[in-house]
Amino acid sequence: MTDREWGLGHEDPALFNPQNVDVEQWMDALVAGGMTGVILTCKHHDGFCLWPSRYTQHTIAASPWRGGKGDLVREVSESARRHGLKFGVYLSPWDRTEDSYGKGKSYDDFYVGQLTELLTQYGPIFSVWLDGANGEGKNGKTQYYDWDRYYNVIRSLQPNAVISVCGPDVRWAGNEAGHVRDNEWSVVPRRLRSAELTMENSQQEDDASFASTVRSQDDDLGSREAVSGYGDDICWYPAEVDTSIRPGWFYHKYEDDKVMTADQLFDLWLSAVGGNSSLLLNIPPSPEGLFAEPDVESLKGLGSRINEFRKALASSCCEVKTSSANEAAMRLIDGNQDTYWSPSIDDVAPAITLTFPQLTTINAVVVEEAIECGQRIEHMRVTGVLSDGTECVLGQFGTVGYRRILRFDDVEVSSVTLHVDDSRLTPMISRAAVVRI
Numbered sequence: 001m002t003d004r005e006w007g008l009g010h011e012d013p014a015l016f017n018p019q020n021v022d023v024e025q026w027m028d029a030l031v032a033g034g035m036t037g038v039i040l041t042c043k044h045h046d047g048f049c050l051w052p053s054r055y056t057q058h059t060i061a062a063s064p065w066r067g068g069k070g071d072l073v074r075e076v077s078e079s080a081r082r083h084g085l086k087f088g089v090y091l092s093p094w095d096r097t098e099d100s101y102g103k104g105k106s107y108d109d110f111y112v113g114q115l116t117e118l119l120t121q122y123g124p125i126f127s128v129w130l131d132g133a134n135g136e137g138k139n140g141k142t143q144y145y146d147w148d149r150y151y152n153v154i155r156s157l158q159p160n161a162v163i164s165v166c167g168p169d170v171r172w173a174g175n176e177a178g179h180v181r182d183n184e185w186s187v188v189p190r191r192l193r194s195a196e197l198t199m200e201n202s203q204q205e206d207d208a209s210f211a212s213t214v215r216s217q218d219d220d221l222g223s224r225e226a227v228s229g230y231g232d233d234i235c236w237y238p239a240e241v242d243t244s245i246r247p248g249w250f251y252h253k254y255e256d257d258k259v260m261t262a263d264q265l266f267d268l269w270l271s272a273v274g275g276n277s278s279l280l281l282n283i284p285p286s287p288e289g290l291f292a293e294p295d296v297e298s299l300k301g302l303g304s305r306i307n308e309f310r311k312a313l314a315s316s317c318c319e320v321k322t323s324s325a326n327e328a329a330m331r332l333i334d335g336n337q338d339t340y341w342s343p344s345i346d347d348v349a350p351a352i353t354l355t356f357p358q359l360t361t362i363n364a365v366v367v368e369e370a371i372e373c374g375q376r377i378e379h380m381r382v383t384g385v386l387s388d389g390t391e392c393v394l395g396q397f398g399t400v401g402y403r404r405i406l407r408f409d410d411v412e413v414s415s416v417t418l419h420v421d422d423s424r425l426t427p428m429i430s431r432a433a434v435v436r437i
Contacts, residue, residue, distance in 0.1 A: 051117065119161075131166065147167075172240060178241060183399040240278045319354070320432070321353045350420040365435075
């Protein structure tokens with residue numbers, strides 16, 4: 001409403017009066033884009049609440065919108081469920097308006113009160129997204145957040161919700177640029193669960209350059225070298241890649257021609273979802289209360305490409321043979337994530353061969369591990385038999401985890417073999433497929 005990225009606090013609530021709020025349009029666009037859930041920024045650092053919180057007057061109830069009777073959190077949560085989307089909440093721990101910020105327990109009481117409202121009034125919550133920003137309040141003080149208390153409240157009120165970023169369940173990828181590590185391990189040193197460590201790397205001031213900042217020193221978190229010396233002090237802490245469809249995280253009309261294209265979004269999706277991460281894509285509504293047309297069109301294009309990919313994956317037709325335990329080979333192509341193939345314990349060169357009924361053009365390989373058994377694969381190599389009968393290397397990669405999508409140039413092959421070159425214990429693979437994207 002102020003054309004800023006971050007509000008300064010104490011903005012006049014009368015500024016919030018979007019004339020054409022249409023949360024159905026938002027949800028339609030998200031569904032069209034292939035999204036499975038929505039996380040609403042219920043309160044950002046400026047402290048303005050999109051629901052009528054009883055803990056502060058700096059809320060939607062003090063605005064002219066809906067005559068002061070509106071509740072945008074309720075509208076979004078109910079619309080999300082009507083559209084088959086899960087609903088989550090973002091509640092900034094930093095509040096630049098609240099008087100008690102920086103005063104210890106009194107602010108924690110305030111924050112827990114608002115958190116409790118969000119977790120008890122809006123149905124099932126799938127994610128609570130906790131930001132690492134920790135700036136000063138109007139009194140010039142910063143707040144030491146009582147993270148454990150926040151976690152206990154969430155576990156008590158919404159036990160099925162994951163606590164993301166400054167939380168113990170979902171790990172921030174470490175940047176807002178959409179950068180995906182070459183090798184993303186879900187098993188990492190337990191110290192990475194420290195909210196304070198996440199805060200150190202989080203954006204602490206309104207600096208546009210942060211959105212494109214990537215720190216290369218953070219690229220190896222879970223290799224044998226990275227976890228050596230930690231012993232059993234490791235944990236399962238899967239990654240989330242977050243970025244915005246626009247250069248900024250809030251709407252600015254001058255960015256209407258800078259929206260990511262459908263092709264750019266699909267490349268991002270393939271890299272993130274195909275790189276053992278979940279993807280959180282920010283889409284900001286305009287001051288009128290609508291997703292802008294460029295954003296909607298890009299989302300439609302993204303969803304179309306994702307659907308085409310899934311259809312290609314489902315229709316992939318080939319014969320499968322494995323280097324051992326061949327009686328279980330069909331589990332690799334049955335589309336069931338609960339089944340998997342594992343080579344014999346004495347198989348020193350595990351391999352999966354997919355043979356087509358005729359020469360077929362492909363440009364991608366999809367591999368998924370049975371992650372209920374952990375993450376094990378460290379390196380794989382992909383070879384293909386060409387039309388002249390020669391075999392060549394199509395590509396290679398390191399980790400797999402939930403899903404790895406390897407892309408390469410179009411090539412016509414009669415068969416493809418996936419070689420597991422390195423693995424922690426015996427690999428357990430739930431899917432192996434080749435497609436043309």
